[in-house]
Amino acid sequence: MWRLLVVCLLLGTLEAVDRQNFKTCDQSSFCKRHRAVTSPTGYEVVQDSIKINDTGLHALIKNKDTTLKLTIVTLQDSTVRVLIDENEGALRKRYQPLEALVEREPKQQKVKKTKEEASVTKILTTDGNRVVLQHKPFRVDFYVKDKIVSSINAKETLHFEAFKKKVLLTDREKGFWEETWKDIKDTKPHGSSSVGVDIAFVGAKHVFGIPEHAESYSLRDTKAYEPYRLYNLDVFEYETNSPMALYGSIPYLVGVHQKRSVGALWLNAAETWVDIDPTTADKGGLTKEVLDAETKPRQVPQHNARFYSESGLIDVFITLGPQPNDIFRQLAALTGVTPLPPAFALGYHQSRWNYKDQKDVKEVHEGFVKNDIPLDVLWLDIEHTDKKAYFTFDKDNFAKPEEMIKDLSEQNRKLVTIVDPHIKKDSKYYIYKEAKKLKYLVKDAKDAIYEGNCWPGDSTYIDFLNPKARKWWSDQFAFDKYKGTSKDVHIWNDMNEPSVFNGPEITMHKDAKHHDGFEHRDVHNVYGFHQHSSTFEGLKARSNNEVRPFVLSRSFFTGSQRTAAVWTGDNKADWAHLKQSIPMLLSLSTAGLPFVGADVGGFFGNPDEELLVRWYQAGAFQPFFRGHSHQDTKRREPWLFAANTTDAIRNAIKTRYAFIPYWYTLFYEHAKTGKPVMRPFWMEFIEDEPSWDEDRQWMVGNGLLVKPVLEEKAKELSIYLPGKRQVWYDWETHKARPSPGAVQIPAELNTIGLYHRGGTIIPKLSEVKLTTKENHEQPITLYIAVNQKGDFANGTIYLDDGESYSYEKGDYAYWGFTFKREHDYLHTITNKNLDKNGKFDSDVYIDKIVIRGAKFYPRNAHIFLDDFSPEDLDFEFNRENFVMEIANPGAFVTREFRIDLHS
Structure with missing residues (x-):
């Protein structure tokens, strides 16, 4: 019977997801109850219950029905924690997913000053921020430099269902003690224990985060719409432009403001719904707090996010920034970072449900080698097991797994099993x-x-x-x-x-x-x-x-x-899913999860060759790069298509490998700072408000702008260049463009919009081999993009053995490159060891330097190495595009040098 069920499920979903298999808010009793709370719930602080300590305070809050325990704790690095739980004597303990945090109890920080008044209690943090507890009605306000930036319960929607002894069912309690969905009964032996409250982001024109949803990057108004749902579900061929729950949940939101961005982590592992209400500060309880001599509340944008969870407690972390880099660092301190991945994981992965047997694996492997297409990993789905028993291999089709793995390993490739x-x-x-x-x-x-x-x-x-x-x-x-x-x-x-x-x-x-x-x-x-x-x-x-x-x-x-x-799970081979992958990956990156990707080509269905090429081009500039497809699809190994299609796919994969020194460096820097690898524009260009909600383009690190072709049969690709007083260089032509502004380029088969940001330096392999291992010590080309003033650019590179933990013992190198105008007639290029604890001495050398925006008309160039005696360098200079190329400078990445460019 079960086999028939599985077949029916799969056949049904090949058309589209069956939306009726998944609840709406109206079909979830606790969500429906919370959403019905439209008038103040009447919570206030019990006046004589406030107890102030070195790092915050404890108090009781109550309304006519319930008394709750409130804790406000100040944490290190401009972060505040607010917990609301049942008071002593609760019938049952509530679950807290503390394992999700780096430390089950994050490090607290002593407050600088506290002041208890008749109607408010004020906390001044060591970081210079303020937390204000309003007593009646209960509310917690957060200030950065005397500006209110966030507030909990400003709309007075706090609703907390305490555990209680079971009583006779009443209409009012429908769904409280039991609930049925499609003939499956949820017995609810402990009754309903849901919690919910609103969180205001004052000044925020957009809010981002709460993945995973196939939605726009900027979260939409849900007042007349379904709330966003966070409930990990297996959704075959999910809808695009939908707030329905998907495979994962990160209950973290960021509200973006030019000067004061704020994040909020709702630490709750139960089913959660989130309503988003864009408004202005004159609507609600914060009018007085916003009003000052220069600001009228109706001029201040505000987003209210209202969280409801089926169980657990209210445990909210407010990260107060104020700048984007601060937000990511603060979240990383709470929930961690991606540790430096093995280098092979940044290469290309080839997967299918399923490669049939060892012969099939061998032929696919040889196909990549024969067709000169880089590959680092082959994957085996469920059919490789002994009748779906994991940790085993099929006795007939994969009878000698050691030989299969050895064959891959000897050619520097890996295997992934499910x-x-x-x-x-x-x-x-x-x-x-x-x-x-x-x-x-x-x-x-x-x-x-x-x-x-x-x-x-x-x-x-x-x-x-x-x-x-x-x-x-x-x-x-x-x-x-x-x-x-x-x-x-x-x-x-x-x-x-x-x-x-x-x-x-x-x-x-x-x-x-x-x-x-x-x-x-x-x-x-x-x-x-x-x-x-x-x-x-x-x-x-x-x-x-x-x-x-x-x-x-x-x-x-x-x-x-x-x-x-x-x-991003079981996507579909269509243009809508290709487009949808970008905001999905940006949302994951914003919420602290940087190593993300989408199945290239789409899991379900058969992409035409144009779509497949465009998907490879997009995937080549996303952190996790894997082709994967359903067992009912046609085989998609890159050489099975027309020659020009194979050439374009090969070119996309090789382009990915060429940039791996840059990717690897970005993952190292993420592990140090929490900054994502795939970045939204607002993170780099907070001054450029029109670019904040862009979700068809993205940044790789701070130096590369990416815009793939996302339209079928597109003749032209339109690219927005963000930022103020920036200059961008077309990667292929070196042509400089000022920003903000838009450019259009022809959408040829091999076209991907790729721009190099002025002021940055990017390392790139000069020649691409077929695995990351073979590329590990290949020479690099330094691409220097001079800033708008023409006087500066910098960049970094990180190196280690690519696979072990030796880097934790100092076996690594982290170096920086700087281009600088010393005076009108002299520019220099230097490198410097940025971390003297790193002892890795690499033989990787620089075999070319390309300078974009070189408007200084060089006359000669020479390099100073260890002995500081100058050696002349050969170079070419293009006066039309202001591009200077220095061939064979003879410089090693991990040994100091200085190049003087005289003009």
Whole structure:
């Protein structure tokens, strides 16, 4: 029966997602109740309950029905935490997903000053910010440099359903004690325990974040629309331009203002809905706080975000910036960064559901070599296993996995295998047998082992909320347990929302039971987080913490960036999904998850050759670069198409590899600063308000602007160049363009809009080999884009061995390059060691330097090396495009030099 169910599901979704399989807010009783709260809920501070301490305060707040416990804590680096929980004596403990944080208890910071008055209590932080607790009505306001930037409960919508003893059902409590969805009953043995409140972003013209949704980057007004839903779900061929829930959830929002950007993290792992209300500050409770001699509240934009979660407590972190770089650093301090990935992970990945057998894998591998197309990783989907039993290989089709892996490894390539969280119910299957014996499986509402249908048929599910189960899972990746694997095998965690084909909304029943007595409703959005984190730890441990793991996960939560890359799931081979991938990836990057990508070409359906080429061109400039497709699609290896199509795909992949020194450096810098690799315009050009909501273009780091062709049969590509007093250089022609402004270029088959930002220096491989390993010590070309004034540019490069943790012991190099006008007749190019703790001495040398915007008409050039005796350099200078090229300067990246350019 289950096989028929799976086939029906797949066939149905090949047309489009069946929207009726997934709830709307009106079909979710707690969402409906919260949205019905339109008048003030009447909470106020209990006056004599306020207790001030070194880092904040505690108090009680109450309305006519409920008394709650309030905690305000000031944290390091302009961050404030606000917690609202039930008062002492609650019937049940509420779940907090503290594992999502870098530290379960983030470092607190002593306050500078506090002042308790009759109607307010004020906290002055060490960073110079203010937190003001309004007593009646209850509200928490946040100030940066005496300007209010955010407020909790400004709309007085705080609604908190405390646990209570079960009573007779009434109409008012419909859905409170039990709920049925498509004939599946949610027993709700503890009743409803939902929480919700509004958060204002004062001055914000846009709010961004709360992935994952197939929506615009700038979040839309939901007053007359469905709220955004955060509930990890397996959604085949999802709709575009929809707020419906997808595979992962990061409940983090950023409100953007030219001078004072603010972030808010809603730390709750239960089903969550978010309403967005763009308004102005004169509408609501903040009029007086905004009003001053120069500002009228109706002139101040404001976005109100209203969060409702089915269970858990209210735990909000406000990151006060004030600048974009501050926002990303503050979020990273709370939820972490992506550790430096192995270099191969930045190369091209080739996948399919499924490569049939070892012969198929070998032929695909040889095809890339024969056709001179770079490749670093081949992937195996579920069919490689022994009848969908993970940690195994099919005894017939993959009888000798060691030989297959050895063949790939000898040519510097890796293998990724899939390991999903559902466990085949089979008494002969060692994983099931052991997990059952150790009681590491999720239970149902009646305390029996929870069972559901997934790829193996009858399946059970590991209880990843149990720390012992997580450790056991990690141990399964040891080489003596996952037989046939080696250090060159990495892991893909799919279906980990978790997907349950016969469950409500194709996921686990909410009344299923996890470790420590929590229901699945409490922990749903963090389930996949715990799986991929355990997988990462297992891969790291199997090599004695020597080899950096690569893990891809479909499900994610805040903090997932610490152990996984993610992709946008089961997209479709059409132009709409290509376009949609960009705002989806920008939203993920904004929410702290930088290692992201989309299935190139679309998972479902067969792209025509034009669409496939355009998707490769876009994917080449996105952090995770993988081609992947459904088993019912036509084969898509790049050489199976017309010659010009293959050439264009090869060119896109080689372009990706050429920029890997830049990508690798950006990932290193992300790990230090929290700044994303794929960036929205507002992060780099906060002064250029019209560019903030741009979601058809993006930045790679601070130096590359990318605009792919996104329209079928496009004759021309229009590109917006953001920023004020900036200059941009067309990567191919070197032609300079001032900004802000737009340019149009012909949309030829190999066209991708690529512009180099003036004032930056980008390292690029001079020649591309077929793997990242082979490219590891290849010479580079330095591309210098001179700023608008013509006097400066700088850039960086990071180097290490690309695969081990030796860099943590100082085996790395981080160097900076600077172009500078010393005076009217002399310009210099220098390099400098930016981190003297790095001891990595590389043989990578610079075999060419290209200077864009060289308006100084050079007469001669020479270089000073270690002995500081000048050597003449050959160069060419193009007076039309002001481009100077220096060939063979003889300089090494990790050894100091100075080049003098005399004019």
